[in-house]
Amino acid sequence: MAQDRRGIIIPLLIIGFIFFSPDPARSPASRFQERPTIEDAIAEEQRSLGVLQNSSYGDAIHSSTLNLTGLEPDRGYAWEALPRIRDRAAQQLEYALGDAGRQALEGELMDPDVSLYNNVTGFLHGQWVVSKAQEEVARPHLNLSSYAQEGRSGERHLSRFGRNITGSAGMVSIRFREREQPVHYSSAVDAYNATGIGAEMSLKDTSTGDEYELQLQGTYLPSLGQAIMTTTSEKYAGIFMLPHFALSQATFQEAKALLNDSISRTIERQKQGDTTALNPWAANVEASVANPFEHPSCELIVYLQQHEASGLPAAAVSSAFRPSALVSFLEHELRFPTGAFMPTAPEMRFSMLAFSPDCGYILESKGEPDFVPQEGRHLAGPKLEVLYRNGRHHLLVFTLALGAQIILLKRQMNEASTPSTRSRISFYSISILSLGDGFTTMTFLLISLFITGLWVNLMGTAFIAFVSVSFFGMRFIMDIWTVQAPERARRAREVAEEERQRRERLVAALERIRAERRARQATTPATTAEVPAHGDTMPNANAGADLPAAPHSDAQPVSESLPLPVTAQRPIDTGATPVFMPSDQDRLEPVAQTQTANPGTEPELRMSSFGSLYTKFYLLLLATLFISLNASSWPAGIRRVYFTSLALTYLSFWIPQIHRNVQRNCRHALNWEFVLGQSVLRLVPFAYFYGYEHNVLFAKRDYYSLTILAVWLWIQVVILGSQELVGPRWFVGKDWAPPAYDYHPVLREDEEGATMPIGFSEATASSAPTSPLVERPASLSSPTARRSSVAKESKPRGKRVFDCAICMQDLEVPVVDSGGSSDSTLTGGLLARRTYMVTPCRHIFHSNCLEGWMKYRLQCPICRETLPPL
Ligand SMILES: [Zn+2]
Ligand SMILES: [Zn+2]
Structure with a gap:
């Protein structure tokens, strides 16, 4: 007897969640695997800070005064290239800002009038190429044995480094992190107004397809528009030597003072046990995932040089405003909107120079003057405030789409208010739609934690989605579930019945084998001793051959639960009318055709309650959410496959409805308004994330996947439409679907009496007086019933005219000649057959x-015979 083991699933799922969910609290500490305690790490940081404080600009990198991790001569880093890198960065600055920039860099001109954004927040995107300076720089000879992490196998190659760029071109994205408050410091040299800056960088190597993500920390000098950022790791104390990458004595002092201040404050916080400051400069994006097999990654020093804002309205620039003042005004208005008239804020544009001291590669952003603007415009992107403003508009559109979905659902619910119409709708189709809304709710709640600027809007949208799923979706699902309960019960009974028959067959076969053996033993008692092996095996083989034939004796075919099509020969005696379950008569339990003799062997009926369904719904939702969260840190290729297949599964929501139409041979379960509307609205978020470049999540454009998703969904819509027009089963074989009553039979002149509607001709009506079915309409005294039983012979051949008892209008019906072939009926008469229905x-x-x-x-409006559901 099968035990109910479903209870085990829930604890398993919970364990799965715990296993899969990221654990940010524990992991930062485990980053310091080499250093046993946090105290050691802090001591090392304090020592490095001391080295930084005592160093001065131009100290030779390998000198003993700069005793920092990553600078030891025996490491083999390519520090010889640093002067060349600084040169190149200075060239970029001069190209972007001209002479004024050069003077400002040397501290000669403190306030160059350049239109630069002071507050860099936002998202940059562009292409990188290998720098011209690369040829002049020798590749480093890394002392790989100094990487203690790798070594068990003794196999250490630079090629196994993470973030090792080997191609010649690719894409780069930089997202500046917004700080809660700008870190200003009080120092004697306040001229550059330096601030700390952090960024997430994504580097994609087009030739290898690799994509790397890393975190950068550094300083930003607003008056120069220059950011210098670096990675920091266990093998490279980047943040502590950042000032030495500065391009001039003046900017060195500025960066040093800023970093002294911010690093010592971070160390203070670490000492006080602030867990968020445990590993404040980690370069790995997935710093939370402690991976013992992790390869060391290439370090990176990134120079970003802001270009002057282009596209400012000429009138505004030439008037009273200085360019710098105009940009400051724009920036202030963006951040603290007063509603003042404002020209569109131009994009930020930066040129980039990235240098890896250990892997030796030098990358540059693609753009002027080395490339024409059509080929590349360096790194460009909107400011965060612009991004947020756009995001709010997009969210509004998305909320409207959600609202439209709710209206569609509401109208569909009103339309399907009767049990009969509800029973046509696929439970799973509506469930998938609701799961989608539930997923939207959860996702928006989560995103609102990270994109703080859009918190209110995201919460609002999440609330609409929540209303959609909990107030409307779940209610509709519950209604459908309740209406379809008898149907499930019948299916469960059928399964149980089949199981019982299988068992009976087995028992019968066994009985036969025993009987045969007994008979043989009785007839040939002497031979058993001579050929025992032969005698034993033979009956078994016979029994196996007999087995399929056995069920004929007592089997009740499942098909008897539905009435035969009218075109089939019907028995005259209607006492054997098959029993089927009309869905609006739940209380009318069908009489079991064969009552089993021994109830002890009857298998249990498997039926789940709505409560367990509810639990499953939310568990499935949570599981998907957790796996998706986890998937966001998977490698880019796998992540894309996962999300695309998830989207494909979700966008298959019409498949269950198509299946249900086929199974029940019914059509028009859902409003066309609902089907078309949902098919458009459900694609909106996908179009946004896959097709729109400046989406809030910075997801990459992927027209290919978007096309696949849209085509897939609309194929389903087309199939649904064809089911409505041609018939629910036109594309499946006759034997694939369970038998169902056909309301649109071909009417033939030759099959009189048995198949034609009552009243086909006077002769037909009188020829079958014994049938109670035929007699019943006549016995009803209402004149309509009597009218309907009289068919008028019409003029054109192949047409008959009946009276419709519901609307009292004429009903012209095509009738096939007695000699007509079935082919012509299939082609020409298909749509004509849709106009009438024969019960x-x-x-x-x-x-x-x-x-x-x-x-x-x-129920039949005339004779009250039960009708199979449509
Ligand atoms: Zn009518
Ligand atoms: Zn009837």
């Missing part, structure tokens, strides 16, 4: 009339 009790109506009637009662 199992052989009454004929307009399709519209009877469909309207069947929304409310599954």
Whole structure:
């Protein structure tokens, strides 16, 4: 007897969640694997800070005064290249800002009038190429044995480094992190107004397809528009030597003072046990995932040089405003909107120079003057405030789409208000739609934690999605579930019945084997001793061959639960009318055809309650959410496959409806308005994330996946439409679907009496007086019933005219000649057959009339015979 083991699933799922969910609290400490305690790490940081404080600009990198991790001569880093890198960065600065920039760099001109953004927040995107300076720089000869992490196998190659760029071109994205408050410091040299800056960088190597993500920390000098950032790791104390990358004595002092201040404050916080400051300069984005097999990664020093804002309105620039003042005004207005008239804020534009001291590569942003603007415009992107403003607009559109979804759902619920119409709708289709809304709710709640600037808007949208899923979606699902309960019960009974028959067959076969053996032993008692092996095996083989034939004796085919099509030969005696379950008559339990003799062997009926369904719904939702969260840190290729297949699964929501239409041979379960509307609206978020470049999540454009998703969804819509027009089963084989009653039979002149609607001709009506079915309409005293039983012979051949008992109008019906072939009926008569419906009790109506009637009662309007659901 099968035990109910479903209870085990829930604890397993919970364990799965715990296993899969990222654990940010524990991991930063484990980054310091080499250093046993946090105290050691702090001591090392304090020592490095001391080295920084005592160093001065131009100290030879390998000198003993700069005793920092990563600078030891025996490491083999390419520090010889640093002067060349500084030169190149200075060239970029001069190109961007001209002479004024050069003077400002040397501290000669403190306030160059350049239109630069002071506050860099936002997102940059562009292409990189290998720098011209690369040829002049020898590749480093890394002392790989100094990497203690790798070594068990003795196999250490530079190629196994993470972030090792080997191609010649690729894409780069930089997202500046917004600080809660700008870190200003009080120092004697306040001229540059330096601030600390952090960024997430994503480097994609087009030739290898590799994509790396890293975190950078550094300083930004607003008056120069210059950011210098670096990675920091266990093998390279980048942040402590950052000032030495500065391009001039003056900027060195500035950076040194700033870093002294901010680093010592961070160390203070670490001492006080602030867990968020445990590893404040980690370069790995997934610093939370402690991976013992992690390869060391290439370090990176990044120079970013802001270009002057272009596209400012000429009138504004030439008037009273100085360019710098105009940009400051724009920036202030963006951050603290007063509603003042404002020209569109131009994009930020930076040129980039990235140098890896250990892997030796030098990358540059692609742009002028080495490339024409059509090929590359360095790194450009909107400011965060612009991004947020756009994000708010996008969210508004998305919320409107959600609202439209709710309206569509509401209208569909009103339309499907009767049990009969509800029973046509696929439970799973609506469930998938609701799961999608639930997923949206959860995702927006999560995103709102990270994009603080859009918190209110995201929460609002999440609330709409929540209303959609909990107030409307779940109620509709519950309604459908309740209406379809008898259907599930019947299916469960059928499964149980099949199981019982299988068992009976087995028992019968066994009985036969025993009987045969007994018979053989009785007839040939002497031979058993001579050939025992042969005698034993033979009956078994016979029994196996007999087995399939056995069920004929007592089997009740499942198909008997539905009435035969009218075109089939019907027994005259209607006492054997098959029992089926109309869905609006739940209380009417069908009589079991064969009552089992021994109830002890009957298998249990498997039916789940709505409560367990509810639990499953939310568990599935949570599981998807947790796995998706986890997936966001997977490698880019796998991540893309995961999210695309998740999207494909979600966008298959019409498949269950198509299946249900086929199974029940019914059509028009859902409004066309609902189907088309949902198919458009559900694609909106995908179009946004896959097709729109400046989306809030910075997801990459992927027209290919978007096309696949859209085409897939609309194929389903087309199939649904064809089911409506041609018939629910036109694309499946006859034997694939369970038998179902056909309301639109071909009417033939030659099959009189048995198949034609009552009243086909006077002769037909009188020829079968014994049938109670035929007699019943006549016995009803209402004149309509009597009228319907009289068919008028019409003029054109192949047409008959009946009366529809519902609307009292004429109903012209095509009739095939007695000699007509079936081919012509399939092609020409298909749509014509959709205009009328013949009930199992052989009454004929307009399709519209009877469909309207069947929304409310599954009974023949004339004779009250039960009708199979449509
Ligand atoms: Zn009618
Ligand atoms: Zn009837």
